[in-house]
Amino acid sequence: MKNCLFCRIANKEIPSEVVYENDDILAFNDINPQSPVHVLIIPKTHISSLNQIDHTNSEAALKILEAIPLIAKKTGIFESGYRIVSNCGVDGMQSVDHLHFHVLGKRLMKWPPG
Numbered sequence: 001m002k003n004c005l006f007c008r009i010a011n012k013e014i015p016s017e018v019v020y021e022n023d024d025i026l027a028f029n030d031i032n033p034q035s036p037v038h039v040l041i042i043p044k045t046h047i048s049s050l051n052q053i054d055h056t057n058s059e060a061a062l063k064i065l066e067a068i069p070l071i072a073k074k075t076g077i078f079e080s081g082y083r084i085v086s087n088c089g090v091d092g093m094q095s096v097d098h099l100h101f102h103v104l105g106k107r108l109m110k111w112p113p114g
């Protein structure tokens with residue numbers, strides 16, 4: 001997707017602080033962190049949101065799940081814990097229409113969220 005911000009980050013047209021990368025996914029620091037550790041994990045192929053996950057692309061979601069413990073170890077939150085968030089659509093307040101998972105850690109996350 002030509003004008004998609006996260007496609008452009010995945011293609012390295014826009015720089016990011018890469019935390020972890022493989023052939024299928026990219027993890028990078030959020031530009032506006034909401035916790036001391038705030039990493040975004042994206043598939044390198046364009047998927048708009050969780051609503052677009054189906055049997056043709058669910059492998060990408062699996063790759064993201066597999067990367068979570070690796071990223072947790074790398075960022076020092078494996079033992080202390082963390083929260084994974086994927087905002088979807090208007091009520092989810094999704095602001096970038098390319099599937100991404102927030103990895104939030106190194107602070108106590110209140111539940112339920114406000």
Ligand code: AMP
Nearest residue numbers: 016029030031032033087093094095096
């Ligand atoms: P969401 O609101 O769930 O769609 O999350 C989008 C996230 O992308 C926000 O937390 C933003 O701070 C983050 N973001 C936007 N632009 C960039 C960028 N260029 N590099 C890193 N993170 C970004």
Ligand code: ZN
Nearest residue numbers: 004007046098
């Ligand atoms: Zn995209």
